[in-house]
Amino acid sequence: MQSARLSLHGKPTSLAAQVDPARARVWLDGIAYAQSELLFEVPTHGAVYGTALNFRGALAALGAAVSAAPYLAPPRAPILYIKPRNTWIGHGAAVYLPAGHEAVALGPTLGVVIGRAATRVASASALDYVGGYTVVNDLALPHDSYFRPAIQQQCRDGFCPIGPWIVEASAIADPDALPIRAYLNGTLRLQTNLAELIRPLRQLISDVSTFMTLRSGDVLLVGLPENLPLARAGDLMAIEIEGIGRLENRLLAEPGAA
């Protein structure tokens, strides 16, 4: 059992809870619930920053292209992008596949919830600035180019499910060795581990904080692995991070779409 924070539909404030991610159990004021009984809202409130090309395999998939046009050189500093508020939805909410598109790429990743403002922090102390961890499904329409910001692909309404809750940072002994799994309709489709990060969490926070402040409540996504599974309308998407939680959202055809 771990300490967590969560937001429920109809409740104005964030709630302290105990959770057992492996058994999908939640205790509120000592009363036990199944995760499936509760209506979750987005548990975070700050800006959401994604990190591109931070899994070894994702960068390797670009291969020699990193040295050719338009990139001309491999990435140096962390490459970030923003998932704006129209993309945020909670556990259990539906995601709509935009009309005219066949599929979305799953985005299994860890959301690091900043606990206090981090500006120019050293790698050795970076975890002191982490308040907790959550599960994020950083969805995007499939695209190959990293040259220009991919707003049209990444910023569709509902394309950033977050939750179900935030596990307190103290509950995660080693954030650099967390297994992450992605499922479609209950079938395991991707499995990776944060040990595959080019910049492990401490270094990522430190390097980002050299050029911008991560504020309390902001969420830093550590990156996406290569070979992301594609979800189609009707699919139940699930992202699971051991010790943190399982985030489920169904992909539906956009209302009114053929």
Added chain:
Amino acid sequence: MKRARIAWAGAIHDACELDGRLQLADGRVPDEAGVVWLPPFEPQTVFAVGLNYADHVRELNFKPPAEPLVFLKGPNTLAGHRAHTPRPAGIKFMHYECELAVVIGRSARRVKRHEALDYVAGYTIANDYAIRDYLENYYRPNLRVKNRDAATLLGPWLVDAAEVPDPMKLWLRTTVNGQVTQQGTTADMIFGVAQLIEYLSAFMTLGAGDVILTGTPEGVVNVNPGDVVVTEIESLGSLTSLIVAAPEPGGQQE
């Protein structure tokens, strides 16, 4: 009406302009010397458009884009009139960008161009700094260039849309230490205000408080600590910023 948000006398206030001075909702008129100007509204999603003036595109030796080049900004970068913007040590090229900022007033989805201006609450001035030394060709312009702390100024006023009948006919001007370095007109935008609202709302929902920084004309020059940069737009006022030296890296917290 011209509205501002300020910190004054230990509280944050909504204020408006009265005969060139600030007036609080309860009628008090604060002494401006003690006022800290905040962005004149509470920004939500902040969009910026790159390469949106034909002359600036030529200045940078780029081809005009076929669709708007849009990127996003985080809350750390926002600041108000008279903000101090840090310039890191050892860089070669940090420049301002005077931009018309369009503030959305209500939820907008699949809005057509001819009705797009109905969704605008008002306009303000943005000065959106960039540090070109840090450009990389991944999600360019990358956040290290365009999302630095206190490097996106908004203000001083949010001017009601009704007072700006044609946002596509406003002159813009920047001065550095009183010398004019940048001049242009919003008429030269490649993608106009209504077109940008149509473009964005076609694939995502815009909300009240979202703001679109519409790009900058030619005339960007390097600025140094001590420089006073004033970005002005017709009918909107003038937005002042001061460049300061950032502390050397290495002064890290432990």
